[in-house]
Amino acid sequence: MHVLAILFCALAALLSATTAVSFQLIDEENYGFPTHNPFQATIAGSPVELQPQLIGSEQIKQKDYQLRLRPEREQSLPSNFWPVKTLHYRLAKQKKPAPLIFIIAGTGARYDSDKAEYLKKLFYGAGMHVVQISSPTSYDFMAAASHYATPGYSPLDAQELYYVMQTIAHKHKNLPVTDWFLTGYSLGGLHAAFISEIDQQQQFFNFKRTLLLNPPVNLYTSVSNLDQMANVVLPELYEGHDFYQDVFDKLARYFERRGHFNFDQAILADFQNSPERFTDAEMAMLIGTMFRFTATDINFTTDLINRRGLIIPTGTRITDGTSLTPYFEIALLCDFSCYIQEQLLPFWQNVFQAGALEDLIQQTSLYAVSEHLRTNKNISVMHNQDDFILGAGDLTFLEQVFQDRLILYPYGGHLGNLDYVKNADDILEFFHD
Amino acid sequence: MTKPVLIAFILSVSASLSPPLWAETLEDAGFKTPLKQLEFTPALEQYQFERSNFAALQVHDPLELVNRHLYHFNYKFDQYVFLPSVRAYRYVTPKPVRTGVSNFFSNLGQVPTSANSLLQGKFKRAMHSTARLLFNTILGVGGLWDPASKMGLVKVKEDFGQTLGVYGLPEGPYLVLPFLGPSNLRDTTGLVTDFFGEREVNLINYAEISRRNPELYGLQIIDMRYTTELRYGQLNSPFEYEKIRYIYTKARQLQINE
Numbered sequence: 207m208h209v210l211a212i213l214f215c216a217l218a219a220l221l222s223a224t225t226a227v228s229f230q231l232i233d234e235e236n237y238g239f240p241t242h243n244p245f246q247a248t249i250a251g252s253p254v255e256l257q258p259q260l261i262g263s264e265q266i267k268q269k270d271y272q273l274r275l276r277p278e279r280e281q282s283l284p285s286n287f288w289p290v291k292t293l294h295y296r297l298a299k300q301k302k303p304a305p306l307i308f309i310i311a312g313t314g315a316r317y318d319s320d321k322a323e324y325l326k327k328l329f330y331g332a333g334m335h336v337v338q339i340s341s342p343t344s345y346d347f348m349a350a351a352s353h354y355a356t357p358g359y360s361p362l363d364a365q366e367l368y369y370v371m372q373t374i375a376h377k378h379k380n381l382p383v384t385d386w387f388l389t390g391y392s393l394g395g396l397h398a399a400f401i402s403e404i405d406q407q408q409q410f411f412n413f414k415r416t417l418l419l420n421p422p423v424n425l426y427t428s429v430s431n432l433d434q435m436a437n438v439v440l441p442e443l444y445e446g447h448d449f450y451q452d453v454f455d456k457l458a459r460y461f462e463r464r465g466h467f468n469f470d471q472a473i474l475a476d477f478q479n480s481p482e483r484f485t486d487a488e489m490a491m492l493i494g495t496m497f498r499f500t501a502t503d504i505n506f507t508t509d510l511i512n513r514r515g516l517i518i519p520t521g522t523r524i525t526d527g528t529s530l531t532p533y534f535e536i537a538l539l540c541d542f543s544c545y546i547q548e549q550l551l552p553f554w555q556n557v558f559q560a561g562a563l564e565d566l567i568q569q570t571s572l573y574a575v576s577e578h579l580r581t582n583k584n585i586s587v588m589h590n591q592d593d594f595i596l597g598a599g600d601l602t603f604l605e606q607v608f609q610d611r612l613i614l615y616p617y618g619g620h621l622g623n624l625d626y627v628k629n630a631d632d633i634l635e636f637f638h639d
Numbered sequence: 640m641t642k643p644v645l646i647a648f649i650l651s652v653s654a655s656l657s658p659p660l661w662a663e664t665l666e667d668a669g670f671k672t673p674l675k676q677l678e679f680t681p682a683l684e685q686y687q688f689e690r691s692n693f694a695a696l697q698v699h700d701p702l703e704l705v706n707r708h709l710y711h712f713n714y715k716f717d718q719y720v721f722l723p724s725v726r727a728y729r730y731v732t733p734k735p736v737r738t739g740v741s742n743f744f745s746n747l748g749q750v751p752t753s754a755n756s757l758l759q760g761k762f763k764r765a766m767h768s769t770a771r772l773l774f775n776t777i778l779g780v781g782g783l784w785d786p787a788s789k790m791g792l793v794k795v796k797e798d799f800g801q802t803l804g805v806y807g808l809p810e811g812p813y814l815v816l817p818f819l820g821p822s823n824l825r826d827t828t829g830l831v832t833d834f835f836g837e838r839e840v841n842l843i844n845y846a847e848i849s850r851r852n853p854e855l856y857g858l859q860i861i862d863m864r865y866t867t868e869l870r871y872g873q874l875n876s877p878f879e880y881e882k883i884r885y886i887y888t889k890a891r892q893l894q895i896n897e
Binding site: 229231244245264286287288289314315316318319344345346431434435436437438439440441443448449450451454457458461486487490491494495498499502503506507510526527528529530531534535538539591592593594596598599600601602604605612614616619 | 665667668669670671672673674676677678679680687688689690691692693694695696703704705707708711714715718734871872873875876877878880881889892893
């Protein structure tokens with residue numbers, strides 16, 4: 207009896223040891239990423255000397271192509287939308303047969319945004335064909351590719367991306383592709399997870415590997431956090447001063463002392479060591495502002511395309527010369543949470559199901575594809591312990607779903623360590639045979 | 640019974656199952672709650688973002704209708720004429736030649752920079768710019784390499800629009816110039832002055848030569864586009880016009896105050 211009890215305990219201990227969730231945590235001491243402030247890391251990225259060696263632009267054989275997916279919009283959209291009436295994407299071709307990787311851009315970002323360009327160079331240098339695609343939340347995708355142009359419901363956004371990807375594959379069917387890969391950063395990572403599930407059902411690409419880079423887990427948590435950041439209290443700001451003026455005053459004082467004006471990413475680290483440096487609150491405000499502008503663009507574009515009349519009165523005639531400033535001002539008032547309440551939720555209830563906000567959040571977040579993610583060993587996720595788009599419990603969710611396929615870094619904020627040499631190695635290692 | 644042995648066995652098994660790199664005991668996987676240290680404005684008092692942006696949208700732009708049409712004209716010209724020419728230029732000329740051409744024209748641009756630095760009373764800057772010009776012209780074979788950069792004299796630019804700004808001339812209404820892009824009344828005046836000033840100084844006889852070889856202007860314009868990183872549409876927003884207007888106005892203020 208006694209022996210049995212001990213054996214039972216031993217078995218239980220063994221079981222708990224084997225089922226205990228374990229993930230790959232990059233050790234703080236060995237990691238070496240120098241910026242431990244999540245906001246500064248997000249804005250400045252990795253110092254130049256700690257970035258990987260990338261292939262030179264001149265050596266990349268690439269071209270921008272366009273797809274005509276919504277011919278009806280060529281007439282119905284105002285003429286000042288001319289640049290986004292077709293969907294542009296970028297393809298970099300290798301000279302010989304190679305795997306092809308799709309890169310899905312993040313919130314509000316176009317196919318040629320800095321991060322997508324960086325990833326392209328990284329993958330192209332490792333011998334892959336690369337296709338860069340705009341986010342469904344980018345205004346060019348909304349106008350040129352999306353049927354409802356009301357982004358935020360991930361299953362639908364992923365479907366539309368999947369259709370675009372298939373069209374691209376069809377257009378370049380003579381390109382010798384050996385394997386299909388998929389990645390996306392930030393919101394694009396969430397999309398990649400949904401696309402991977404669609405592909406498992408439709409078996410068009412049969413992605414060999416899929417990598418999610420800093421995706422939101424609960425989309426509503428992420429957008430609420432970003433909304434909040436634009437409403438941070440700025441204790442140093444004088445009553446009546448505006449935030450941008452404050453930022454510019456600091457920059458002006460700094461450049462005055464330095465003696466010349468030259469603004470690039472490398473200068474930010476130096477700036478953060480100067481007396482004028484930005485506080486955490488100011489950096490959070492800067493990041494929140496960038497995202498809020500994306501919300502502004504989405505608000506305006508979806509209202510215009512669907513003629514909802516919330517921002518632009520229905521029947522307004524807009525030409526190349528029309529001032530959009532008044533609409534800009536109205537659209538600015540509505541952040542992401544407001545967009546969800548005013549446009550996305552009513553749209554979703556109308557077209558998909560008469561559910562509550564909680565149902566929408568559930569279906570549009572990573573939870574909705576957790577079974578797929580749990581059982582597919584060819585999908586991995588990389589994230590940071592100090593990424594502010596996450597909330598409490600999100601990392602636990604990733605840990606339980608991905609287990610050893612979660613690689614977690616101690617620093618980097620939101621994607622600030624994407625161009626750090628260690629991360630670059632890990633990313634390429636994942637796709638390497 | 641060999642209890643300690645069993646325990647040791649269990650320990651060794653679980654230890655081998657979890658090498659040190661693999662974490663399993665951290666609460667919420669070690670999430671660092673990065674927003675916790677910040678304070679946020681209560682929902683009803685949120686106005687900072689809106690107020691700042693409304694202020695930023697106040698740029699004197701009485702010619703907005705014309706400016707917007709010119710913005711679209713420039714954008715289209717860029718897409719269909721300018722950038723294809725730059726691509727062709729890149730295709731037909733090897734990189735060292737292009738770099739040489741860029742250095743040559745940017746060196747020429749140092750003439751107005753020196754003059755304007757003197758006019759703004761920035762003697763050190765003027766010395767710096769003049770030194771740069773001399774180094775490059777003498778050592779660099781008419782400026783074809785850029786030795787001054789390698790010697791640590793970082794490129795600085797001063798134009799007459801800035802000089803006027805330093806002396807307190809207001810920027811005047813915002814203007815979009817055909818082909819050239821964002822400007823304002825003061826900077827347009829400066830641009831014209833610099834253009835003629837450059838002709839007057841006649842460094843290495845360039846003004847004279849280019850008068851006889853007008854294709855050099857073409858090369859100068861293509862090079863200007865080649866070295867300018869701005870791409871229309873890059874801000875990726877239906878409100879790009881407003882954003883460029885604001886960024887231009889602010890960047891000029893920074894340059895003037897520096």
